[in-house]
Amino acid sequence: MNALDLSWRRGRLELTQFLRSRESVVFTMAFPVIMILIFSSIFDWDLAPGVTFTQYFVSGMIATGLMTVGFQALAIQIPIERERGVLKRLRGTPMPPWAYFAGKVVLVAVIAAAETLLLVAVAVLFFGLRLPAAPGHWWTLAWVSVLGVTACTLCGIAFSSVPRSARGATAVVTPVALVLQFTSGVFVEFTRLPEWMQQVAAVFPLKWMCQGLRAVFLPDSFAALEPAGSWELGRVALVLGAWCVVGLALCLRTFRWSLDR
Amino acid sequence: MNTDGLAVAVRGLRRSYGDRVAVDGVDLQVRTGEVVALLGPNGAGKTTTVEILEGYRRRDAGQVRVLGADPATAGAAWRARLGIVLQSTGEFDDLTVAEVVGHFAGLYPRAQDPAEVVARVGLADSGRRRTRTLSGGQKRRLDVALGIVGRPELLFLDEPTTGFDPQARREFWELIRGLAGAGTTILLTTHYLDEAEALADRVAVIAAGRIVEVAAPADLGGRRDAPAVVAWRDPAEGARRRETHTPAALVAELAAAYGGEVPGLTVSRPSLEDTYLRMIGATA
Structure with missing residues (x-):
């Protein structure tokens, strides 16, 4: 069986399992939508003439959604599978270890795409989100999303070895995600944050995902309001790429297939 | 270490967890096509040994060959x-x-037809059920199905029937006998004596991380050669018992002495359980 077949087999099984668990489907799909409903309803004034707050928030919500399905979901779900012996069982078969990760990547990619689409559709239909016209912006949307979700997925798999138990996973992972959301400018305009907070956030991928996506949804004139006075797309690619490398290295070095020593 | 004709060859296997020695110099051989039971109480080192052979755990010392390779x-x-x-x-x-x-x-690479495997472990009627809804015994059958679906040459079963009712255990034993009959080499761990006796060609008794003895179930602990115990009730002296290697002669002697039936006569050999308890008691 070739690598592509095997990845797809794993991915299909992961998707089947995900779709049958109604809670996770509803939560994963609805959470970003609910957030945009709340935020766009509270902040219903304009940032600048003709530019609504939604135009700003949507980038943060997309980035948050990608982080939720990539980082948060995997960092919580994998310890559960580890504790239930699913990983140990797979490790006892001739399946190459990477196939397990490939299945997770397929799962995350499909959910991320579906959830982002839903989010953007709601924002367009109910809050007048204006989609970019230039093909360049769509290209930016595509690569920032793909690179961002890849970094999150790899970090999620790597982070899954941190919690000691499945029950502890939610407690360990949720605060990390929440703190990153606040400090990365998801809920508050990034430039309003204290400078030290901006600098801490700049270490992590979420800040750069948000920034890259703002370049897609905000007019070019807003670039001047960014900390560096520009969208810094080159640096966005660099930081996200670096996180992919770091995440992959951590996955390969620290991944635990069982709780045994 | 010569491993010709051996599916499993272990010499001097050791493994500690911190200060606790779980496996303390285990030697074990399983010949190709053989069914060997690793019998011992909880905490004797059964699972650690087997999981080292399966490649899940590392070892501190010892030589290990499983199907000719180092796990x-x-x-x-x-x-x-x-x-x-x-x-x-x-x-x-x-x-x-x-x-x-x-x-x-x-x-x-050489899997069996999944539907056949499901039927073989007795889950044919449950194929469409979600695994979450299976009973404990049915989940165990599913475990076995996953263990045999790849047509293994060597099958490891770690306490396969724990929690089964007697009927389910008998059915499970039939399944294992079928696999063994078809040439699969099997190493199973169990703390049930009757299971070891029913399934294994040879039993390896393990206690406190060491193999105490390896023998056919009937020979374990010198059971075949152990003296028989003849017990009876003497009308005057009450309960009497004597150990002897010639029980028939003793019974004939008693029959002559009592002039026919001997009151409360029993002749017994140590059961596997007696032997086993003596063996693990001696080292535990």
Whole structure:
């Protein structure tokens, strides 16, 4: 069986399992939508003439959604599978270890795409989100999303070895995600944050995902309001790429297939 | 270490967890086509030993060859020849039995037809059920299905029938006999004596991390040669018992003395349980 077949087999099984668990489907799909409903309803004034707050928030919500399905979901779900012996069982078969990760990547990619689409559709239909016209912006949307979700997925798999138990996973992972959301400018305009907070956030991928996506949804004139006075797309690619490398290295070095020593 | 004709060859195996020595110099051989039971109480080192052989755990010392390879470094081609039924039951939540078995079949190069395997372990009627809804015994059958779907040459079963009712155990034993009859080499751990006696060609008794004895069930602990115990009730002296290697002669003697029937006569040999308890008691 070739690598592509095997990845797809794993991915299909992961998707089947995900779709049958109604809670996770509803939560994963609805959470970003609910957030945009709340935020766009509270902040219903304009940032600048003709530019609504939604135009700003949507980038943060997309980035948050990608982080939720990539980082948060995997960092919580994998310890559960580890504790239930699913990983140990797979490790006892001739399946190459990477196939397990490939299945997770397929799962995350499909959910991320579906959830982002839903989010953007709601924002367009109910809050007048204006989609970019230039093909360049769509290209930016595509690569920032793909690179961002890849970094999150790899970090999620790597982070899954941190919690000691499945029950502890939610407690360990949720605060990390929440703190990153606040400090990365998801809920508050990034430039309003204290400078030290901006600098801490700049270490992590979420800040750069948000920034890259703002370049897609905000007019070019807003670039001047960014900390560096520009969208810094080159640096966005660099930081996200670096996180992919770091995440992959951590996955390969620290991944635990069982709780045994 | 010469491993000709051996599916498993272990010499001087050791493994500690911190200060606790779990496996303390185990020697064990399983010949190709043989069924060997590793029999011992909880905490004797059964699972640690087996999981080292399966490649899950590292060892501190000792030589280990499983199907000619060192489990610590063997790869996918080696795993394709093994079947593993772990001590704990795996959970697959909302997937159906057929989906899980079908998926695992896809991971092996020479897998059996998944539907056949499902039928073979007695889950034919449950193929479409979600694994979450299976009973404990049915989940265990699913474990076995996943262990055998790749047509293993060597099958590990770690306490396979714990929690089964007597009927389910008998059915399970039939399944294992069928696999052994078809030439599969089997190493099973158990703390049930009757299971070891019913299934194994040879029993390796393990206690406190050491192999106490390896023998055919009938020979264990010198049982075949152990003296028989003749007990009876003397009308004057009450209960009497005597150990002897010639029980028939003693009974004839008694029959003559009592002029026919001997009151309360029993002749017994130590049961496997007696022998086993003596063996693990001696070292535990």
